[in-house]
Amino acid sequence: MLGSHFSALWIIVANSWMQTPAGFHIVDTPTGPRAEVVDFWAVVFNPSTMDRLSHTIMGAWQAGAWLVLSVGAYYLLKNKHLDFAKASMKIGFVLAIIASLVQLSTGHSSAETVAETQPAKLAAFEGQWETTANAPLSLIGWVNEAEETTSSLAIPGMLSWLVAGDTEHVVTGLNDIPADERPPVNTVFQLYHLMVVIGMALIALSVGGGVLSWTGHLFKMRWLLWIMALAVVLPQIGNQIGWAAAEIGRQPWIVYGLMKTVDAISPTVGAAEVITSLILFTVVYLGLFVMFFALLDKKIKDGPGLVKLSVYRDKGGTR
Template sequence: MDTAFLSRIQFAFTVAFHYIYPPLSIGLGIVMVIMEAQYLRTGKEAYAQMTRFWIKIFALIFGIGVATGIVMEFEFGTNWAVYSRYVGDIFGSALAAEGIFAFALESGFLGILLFGWNRVSRRVHFFSTIMVAMGSMFSAIWIVVANSWQQTPAGFRIEGKGIHARAVITDFWAMVFNPSSVERLSHVLLGSFLAGSFLVLSVNAYYLLRNRHVEIARKGFKIALVVATIASLLQLFSGHKSADGVAHNQPAKLAAFEGHYEASAVADMYLLGWVDTQKQEVSGLKIPKGLSFLLYQDFNKPVTGLNAFKKEDQPKAVNFVFQTYHLMVAIGMTLIALTLLASFLWWKGNLFEQRWLLQIFAWSVLLPQLANQLGWYSAEVGRQPWVVYGLLRTSDALSQSLKASQVIFSLVLFTLVYILLFGLFVYLLNKKIKHGPTDDYSGDYSDDIPDYSKRDNPILQ
């Protein structure tokens, strides 16, 4: 098999596995901040217990995320040496900023978060929770900045030629605020908030269905539902803004998203369909002229299609990009519907009597994860054949001495190790969930029970 294709498969596999964990930690960090704020506001032990429980889950996710993220940095050198040289100045700045401002902040306060509950004051512990949540978001900022620069390069000049060419920063802030970074960052963060909040919704729905930790589960479910509802609605606007940016900055990618081939023509918007790349046709359910209206608020405005570009500059896997993009959008709309329905039932006062809905929420944790993965696939595959858009082709970015057999061998090893890691993660997560948020479960937590937290928790004394 082709070495470049195998290397792409290997990197996609390692990134996809790693990308399970950072969105969970970012979203969970926000939910934990709200939970602990409620504990400080009300003094109710139920909020303290749920916060301590989710801190343990957060630590597990953080640990696996760090372990899986390191692998990608090695792959830059082993598989993509030309690419590493080309973007080294850009990525070096962004990743250094991530290490200084994000990872150090997050990991530094994580120790207080984990072990300081009975050793520091309530306010210091709450401050640590905020810092850990901010650290996880800062990490996303710098990673998204680096990746967005690949999509829409800015603030640089090229030195050298051929395989020795490299991009050098001329304007750091132009590099940071490149044309797509802000839009893509908002999209990533909102997707992360959905991943974390739906994990909390899923676990609490599981408890409610089994009549365990009922009061804690109800309170936790409501907190997560507020976060998920706001994030899902904002994601709709963020996604639209991001699509507008792609239409302006990467028109070939947008054409692949919608399977639009004509060089300049009014474009339909497909709700679902299938792209016949040989005939350059799409069959499916569509809104006539819908894409033209969505992009330009004009049903008769032409949209740039794939045939406006040279054959070698067009994305090759058009149907794959079309399917991943539309599945991501479909899941996003499903999340909006779920959260709005649950919010309406909460307002009506009978949310927790709807067991069928709790069953859906118990499995819904998979939906934001799928949407995040599909969004990443559509963005990265849609960028092809460029690894740095318009500047460096993926086929030219490969390590010159790399052999296909080496990539296959390492891919098999990575697969085995990641299967073991994922199995360990699921086992430990399941064990913690089954144990529950209370050390000694003895029934429901009622608002009528007196607050014994000052007696049990020295930090309140």
Template sequence: MSELLSTEILARLQFAITIMFHYLFPPLSIGLGLILVITEGIYLKTKNPIYEKITKFWVKIFAANFAMGVATGLVMEFQFGTNWATYSRFVGDIFGSALAAEGIFAFFLESGFLAILVFGWDRVTPKVHFFSTLMVCLGSMFSAVWIIIANAWMQTPAGYHIVGEGMHAKAIIDDFWAMVFNPSSMRMLLHAIIGCWLMGAFFVMSISAWYILKKQHLEVAKKSFTIGLVLAFISSIAAASSGHLLAERVAETQPAKMAAMEGHFITGTGGAPLYLFGIPNSEKQTVEYGIKIPGGLSFLLHWNFTTPVKGLDQFKPEDRPPVGITFQMYHIMVTLGMYMLFITSVSLILLKRKKLFESKLMMKIYCFSVIVPVIANQAGWIATETGRQPWIVYGLMRTPEGLSKSVKANEILASIIMFTLIYILLFLVWVFVIHNKVKHGPDEIFPNKKRKFIEENNV
């Protein structure tokens, strides 16, 4: 039993390490992809060569990040067959269709047009190049679509039936579209994509703020920062709205997860409080040192301060998620989301007053704020996945049941050490490449293009 437990913990730890490392890169690609569509779209409309310069610069960053996302994603999928063979057998029909759709509709679309995006500037017409940029952007989002559909099915299974028993049981698709549009998929997808846009926007603003502080490439930096700021502000509002919609669905379909996220232990007969922060104590069934809004959780979920919300006391102890980590990760995500909304709102006011780029304090804040959406995205997914426990497929298969029967704890530990060292090396390479591209900065505009634009527009 102890060996099984240690094997389970190590297998889960390895998956957490690989997927959290991988998830540093695809969200950034999705966010940068949208930025590229915006900047190149402005260039196509205005013919202002500065936007061509901006787009070409961020394309270089995008390409380096895209390559890292592909490399780290392959390892993640191999674990299904090594550490989680029983689980893979159970969900193979579901995941096989979703991952095949990702390859057909997303990866080939994205990678097929990437070469034109990177190398096609002087080889195709501006409209064809913009179309390629748009396809790369859509391809990166389609990748998220099918991965999140697969994950959402684990949260709220639909459109299936079970054949076989025990280790040989399988979930077979009855209705493909019911599987795709399972109860949580679209709300999860919307919230996740918006989180990716925030990562891209804050990444662009961080590098642009650094240029502004150094008084380098000011025209590119200020225009890039402004585009990133507007996207970040809109995405911050959208993230709060989509997060609320997702929370309502979680309360309907996974009430134990919602109770764990909010530290709601006792159901009671009145409204459930909303905790701003605190430390859940599962033994005492309370949140210690907590600041709460009475009836706040009931209002958010039911628009009524007195409606009861199902607490953890309604579930068997063995069916309850780990409350501590789920609660804290959820609240970290929400807190950082509010920070992003606040800082972008203040920045838009300063921008309108033409004081933003003169504020060294704000530029320094944005240099370091690049980490904020990264932590928020990671914390949100940790809350989502730990809140699903003890189920690997909610209500159908418990996590220990999905383990491979032949893999030993020491084998997993050895692979964790090996892959951690490789990931550290890969991350250092990524930092080195991005640093060099940022240090080099945008390429200069051809003088004849700039002169022609000035003459035609009387600038």
């Protein structure tokens, strides 16, 4: 368990370094230039590590909180384990509210870091073509990459203000980034905006649901309980598309500004080997997913057995 947390931490550090490289120098070797560490702590705490770590941990907290809330809502809808469901939902809401609000703050901090360190990614997140002060924040929209335009519902000046606290701040637009150094703009725009919409929906559901749960109203609102039960997928989708926005948004770079993805293809590993390992990984992970899902389903249907036992004992039962 601890080992897997450490592995996750190192993956975040390694990936952050590839997004915002620091603490290294380039040396020439017979096989070509190579990055060597000159400052270990600068590598570990590169400009995006802490943003990425805190944002990802909050994403995991949200996933956990919404699993508890979803199972609780399901029990209430099925009229089963009612006391257990109400008690666990109240705790679930505390965690969901904290995590969703902190997620907004870590997301904001990530956006500030992206603005500083990966201007092409920020411009793609917002479909911003012109380099300009008073840059708008798009709420919803569509990017036409062929015509280099974005049609969106936008708040003027809000992007400049959000990334620098000043509407006069100049945001670099995609027109000032060479065409072969831009990510697929519309894909990144849509993924990023869907993540933010999910973030806002989770804040509304956590805060609204929490208040209704503490006042006792939620447990009689079946339509809202259905939404709570189904909302378990939102943090899962948020985590996947957030990650996709961050990774597709840094393209065409594998190490931002230093090495392109196309140059990172190994000359010794063939296409057949890559596709074979990809298929094998997919099969193994699909198998694990199906097993996880079946076990989770069984656990949820079995209900809180240990709690029932302890209540039975408290009532004087002997087994």
